[in-house]
Amino acid sequence: MNEKAEKYHGMSSLPDEQKEAIIKNEYGSEIHTWGLTLSLIHALIIFLPALFLFFVYDLFPGWATIGKAFASTAAVVGPYWFIEPVSYFLVLGIGGTYISFLGGNISNMRLPVSAVAQEVAGVREGSPEGEIIGAIGISVSQVILTVAVLAGAVLVTLIIDILPKSVTGAFDFLLPCLWGAIFGQFAIRGLPYAIIALAVGIPMVLFSGIPAWTQIPIMVFGLAILSLVLFKKGIWVPK
């Protein structure tokens, strides 16, 4: 057996057209129906915590406040709403995409699980066999994720009150640490833009008087346009 045949030992001997017809007309069609239905239900479930506080405790911050917070969040994550499903589809497949965009943890869990499952089963990524094996792997990962998250939520809740103040107090610095680490991660990829972000951002935040919730969108769109223009001119293009 040659090396390639050995690597893909799990491929089915059915003709390609027949396998693709099963994926498209039978498996895919059923998964699309369930995936769409449960995703729409999930889109409602996502609002339950906020609606629970509204209906049970009469707590509602007002649409203006929600709008401001949404604008700040959307400016950062908005592009990823569209980029991620498109970029990851090839690896996640149909079934895997539905679970992944409902259950999250894509780059840190779904992608590695799908890749390892396909490797172990000896199937080619992007093939009908890869679709099936990837979907099996990603389904299994959701069970493990749920157990781990439930355990984490319960255990941390139980021990948090017995932790000394010196430990819990350190979490007051969590946000500057998180922003610093992520800023460093991207500074490696685009140092000039890191310097510009700080040089423009410090005076803007300290002295401009621009409302806080508009500062992220202004900086995001400003730097995005600048990077696009400079890239087109061949300036600061990575090797």
Add this chain to the structure above:
Amino acid sequence: MEPEWLKYATGFGMWFIGFLTAGNALLLSFIVYKKAYRYGRKMGLNEHNMRESVKASLITSLGPSMGIFLGMTVLVIAMGGAVAFIRESAGVGSIMFELISSRSGAEAAGVQLTREGMTAMGLSTILWTMATGSVTWVLVGGVFTRWLPKLRDLMGQGNPKQMAVISAAIMLAAFGRLLIADGIVPLIRKGAAAPFAAAVVSLVVGIGWLLWADKLKKPEMKEYFLLVAMIVGMAVAQMMR
């Protein structure tokens, strides 16, 4: 005494919503699993290989789950166990997204994202922000998956290098502003050195860890970069307090 907002955030109602949220994701996983197995057999896939892939997925999921387990500590402390369970079991999952939306919600509500600084209205604002900020992912994934193959072909004509540069610039703008607001402004306006030290130490440790992983050619080390950078940063800041 337990603050009012924490009672709302960790009461039976919120846990019930947590199980409902996780249950919906588990139901979809169960259906996909059953159908994949059934059509896998029909397609002529080897039963042994399918079982092996289940085993491999179980083992592979354990590592990331440990990372999620540790990472969600932050969310449990800031928002309570039930909210963390809801968001991490079947929300976006990325602790970074959850903290960005929590921070945006807290800022819009005028409260601090700490146990002492949180209020019931602040909690409500954060929950609305988390929901509105993540529902589009579910809708794009749920409604548009059937058209994704065509869209992917269309977008493939773009320049991936250009996309990478723009993405990095966007992230630097967003995180630069957050870093300034939470690390540099307290130093300049109030002389508070600890938050500034937290940001700088995490930045340096984070970069160092990533470069070290590259040098050792161990990409799996990168999974822990955020955790290591944050722990060192928080420890240094706490010592300086």
